[in-house]
Amino acid sequence: MLTYTIRRLFTAIPTLIFISLIIFLLLDMAPGDPTASLPLTIPPEVREQIRQSLGMGEPVHIRYLLWLKQMVWSEPMFYLSQSVSWIDTPDAARLISWQTRAPVLDTVFERIPQTLMVVGLAYVVGVLIALPIGVISAYRQYSVFDQAGTFVSMIGFSIPPFFSGVLMIILFTVMMPNDSFWWFPSIYDTTLVVDSWENFGKQVRQMVLPVMVLALQTTAQISRFMRASMLDNLNQDYVRTARAKGMTESVVVLKHVLRNSMIPVITVIALGIPAIFGGAIITEQIFKVNGIGQLLIVSIQGSDVPMVQTLTFIFAVLIVFFNLIADILYGILDPRIRYD
Amino acid sequence: MPNGAQPVLDVQGLKTVFKIRGGEVHAVNDVSFDLRAGELLGVVGESGSGKSVTMMSLLGLLPTPPADVRDGTVTFQGQDLLKVDAETLRGVRGGKIGFVFQDPMTSLNPVYNVGMQIMEPLRKHMGMNKKQATVRAKELLELVGIPDAERRLKDYPHQFSGGMRQRVMIAIALACDPQVLIADEPTTALDVTIQAQILELMKDLQERLGMAVIWITHDLGVVAGIADRVLVMYGGQIVEQAPTRELFRDPQHPYTRALLKTVPRVTGGREERLAIIEGQPPILGEQPTACPFRDRCDVAFDMCAKQNPPRFDVGNGHDAACFYDARTGGPRNA
Numbered sequence: 233m234l235t236y237t238i239r240r241l242f243t244a245i246p247t248l249i250f251i252s253l254i255i256f257l258l259l260d261m262a263p264g265d266p267t268a269s270l271p272l273t274i275p276p277e278v279r280e281q282i283r284q285s286l287g288m289g290e291p292v293h294i295r296y297l298l299w300l301k302q303m304v305w306s307e308p309m310f311y312l313s314q315s316v317s318w319i320d321t322p323d324a325a326r327l328i329s330w331q332t333r334a335p336v337l338d339t340v341f342e343r344i345p346q347t348l349m350v351v352g353l354a355y356v357v358g359v360l361i362a363l364p365i366g367v368i369s370a371y372r373q374y375s376v377f378d379q380a381g382t383f384v385s386m387i388g389f390s391i392p393p394f395f396s397g398v399l400m401i402i403l404f405t406v407m408m409p410n411d412s413f414w415w416f417p418s419i420y421d422t423t424l425v426v427d428s429w430e431n432f433g434k435q436v437r438q439m440v441l442p443v444m445v446l447a448l449q450t451t452a453q454i455s456r457f458m459r460a461s462m463l464d465n466l467n468q469d470y471v472r473t474a475r476a477k478g479m480t481e482s483v484v485v486l487k488h489v490l491r492n493s494m495i496p497v498i499t500v501i502a503l504g505i506p507a508i509f510g511g512a513i514i515t516e517q518i519f520k521v522n523g524i525g526q527l528l529i530v531s532i533q534g535s536d537v538p539m540v541q542t543l544t545f546i547f548a549v550l551i552v553f554f555n556l557i558a559d560i561l562y563g564i565l566d567p568r569i570r571y572d
Numbered sequence: 573m574p575n576g577a578q579p580v581l582d583v584q585g586l587k588t589v590f591k592i593r594g595g596e597v598h599a600v601n602d603v604s605f606d607l608r609a610g611e612l613l614g615v616v617g618e619s620g621s622g623k624s625v626t627m628m629s630l631l632g633l634l635p636t637p638p639a640d641v642r643d644g645t646v647t648f649q650g651q652d653l654l655k656v657d658a659e660t661l662r663g664v665r666g667g668k669i670g671f672v673f674q675d676p677m678t679s680l681n682p683v684y685n686v687g688m689q690i691m692e693p694l695r696k697h698m699g700m701n702k703k704q705a706t707v708r709a710k711e712l713l714e715l716v717g718i719p720d721a722e723r724r725l726k727d728y729p730h731q732f733s734g735g736m737r738q739r740v741m742i743a744i745a746l747a748c749d750p751q752v753l754i755a756d757e758p759t760t761a762l763d764v765t766i767q768a769q770i771l772e773l774m775k776d777l778q779e780r781l782g783m784a785v786i787w788i789t790h791d792l793g794v795v796a797g798i799a800d801r802v803l804v805m806y807g808g809q810i811v812e813q814a815p816t817r818e819l820f821r822d823p824q825h826p827y828t829r830a831l832l833k834t835v836p837r838v839t840g841g842r843e844e845r846l847a848i849i850e851g852q853p854p855i856l857g858e859q860p861t862a863c864p865f866r867d868r869c870d871v872a873f874d875m876c877a878k879q880n881p882p883r884f885d886v887g888n889g890h891d892a893a894c895f896y897d898a899r900t901g902g903p904r905n906a
Contacts, residue, residue: 478662488681
């Protein structure tokens with residue numbers, strides 16, 4: 233397993249370099265000008281100078297290699313020098329956003345906590361609700377509970393967040409009286425610092441609506457997977473064997489059936505994690521959550537190539553990494569799979 | 573043969589029904605039999621004759637719904653297993669009555685090692701701690717003839733061959749020294765040489781441990797080789813019951829006679845075609861009011877369509893559910 237993991241990590245390197253090249257070339261081919269959003273009063277020759285200063289005069293392969301060097305060498309060295317004293321701060325220039333003139337990665341690290349807090353929590357909540365729903369729905373197939381679960385996941389699948397999000401805002405922010413317990417803010421306040429119980433309460437309340445909207449989607453998908461997987465396994469012969477051994481129903485279901493059923497589901501859950509870091513672009517936009525998804529949208533609109541390139545590359549790294557995690561978990565749960 | 577011994581298991585009037593879309597299937601109809609201590613009881617019949625369903629009904633192993641054990645009593649150690657509470661029943665399952673299933677490839681849980689699967693009933697029913705259970709599990713694997721038992725405990729089912737997996741299944745069933753072992757076609761999924769090994773092992777274990785065994789099969793050859801007494805099932809009911817030797821010497825039910833004819837012989841000419849029983853076994857939508865075998869029977873007469881024959885005692889511990897008396901060649905005067 234360890235050799236397999238190491239081998240997979242090494243084969244990931246050429247994959248990621250290739251992905252980053254493709255992204256770079258795609259962005260290079262895309263129309264748009266980083267100076268387009270500057271005032272029209274700027275004369276063309278100044279505009280050209282700005283372009284040159286952004287490095288756009290270089291041929292595409294030079295620009296790509298420079299980006300790659302900054303991404304995999306200069307930036308890690310910079311963060312390393314910040315955390316340990318015995319490495320000097322490198323004198324290479326940092327990767328700068330064309331739009332904000334701030335270092336790209338600093339901006340990314342500023343935005344990640346909001347996204348993780350809202351989208352990540354929604355994912356955790358969604359999965360934690362989905363697993364028991366899936367188990368009970370399968371165990372009591374066609375019961376009232378199962379029918380209700382099927383109905384809710386149908387809603388979760390078919391109603392997109394740009395609709396359910398707005399619906400939530402209308403229900404819980406607009407129509408709800410302001411002093412009611414059930415009133416929740418529709419705007420996520422990033423500046424709120426949790427330093428007291430009161431502010432903690434505020435933080436929880438402002439997370440409720442986006443988390444609900446996103447968790448509904450996750451719950452709908454994962455609970456369906458879980459239910460189907462449980463049903464597959466509940467009819468297996470080994471379940472009858474476990475019952476014939478005199479095991480209680482909870483042991484039969486939660487020990488024998490659940491572990492077998494988790495094998496495909498864990499893959500789905502692990503592969504869904506990179507999407508958290510990608511942020512929920514639409515939901516973040518609706519609830520004004522200052523996260524990664526929103527950053528990506530703004531950067532695309534502003535033709536901020538370094539930012540878009542870096543964000544997309546980070547997503548690629550996460551996807552490759554969590555694919556590996558899914559494969560490893562698969563091997564841990566299922567003894568029939570051995571990678572060595 | 574332990575004739576006349578006290579029955580360890582006594583089944584009376586068992587009836588199991590499956591509810592299906594738009595009706596019911598009467599899979600087991602008024603089945604009564606007993607199992608004596610130390611006896612090996614063979615149960616034969618075609619697929620769908622209700623053999624497995626009968627045995628699973630005894631321990632409540634059928635999924636409900638669709639199954640419904642509607643009637644009857646199953647007396648085991650003075651208790652009616654159909655009426656006891658779930659906890660008592662779980663104590664009997666795996667503890668006092670062991671079960672070996674047909675397909676060893678799918679009957680073991682693929683994600684747990686066999687040691688854990690053998691130790692599970694030991695820890696539950698015998699209250700052993702992990703250490704004691706490990707020692708006992710190793711003994712059990714040795715008992716069923718698995719070499720290098722200690723190391724094999726940590727292996728997973730997919731690392732065993734079919735015959736070895738069935739040995740593991742037998743070890744699980746034997747784990748808590750059961751009084752009764754129910755083997756549901758344990759050799760059907762195995763190839764012939766492995767079959768012979770498993771048969772020999774079971775016969776040997778039964779003699780050494782002195783437990784009673786119910787052996788479900790559709791192979792008359794197997795029954796002839798190991799059973800003390802045989803039940804022949806057809807259409808969800810027992811049509812003939814006799815000591816093995818008696819059954820093969822003097823079969824009374826036309827179905828049993830037909831079954832015996834279908835067994836190919838190794839000796840003699842090859843010109844004869846293999847005998848078959850025409851038609852299909854019935855799927856009973858309701859309680860049968862006539863003999864379920866009459867459409868395929870070569871000696872059926874008007875009585876057979878009017879009434880479902882009860883089991884007539886023909887002496888020598890032998891009974892058959894048929895109105896036709898094979899000894900006189902005419903209707904039975906009962």
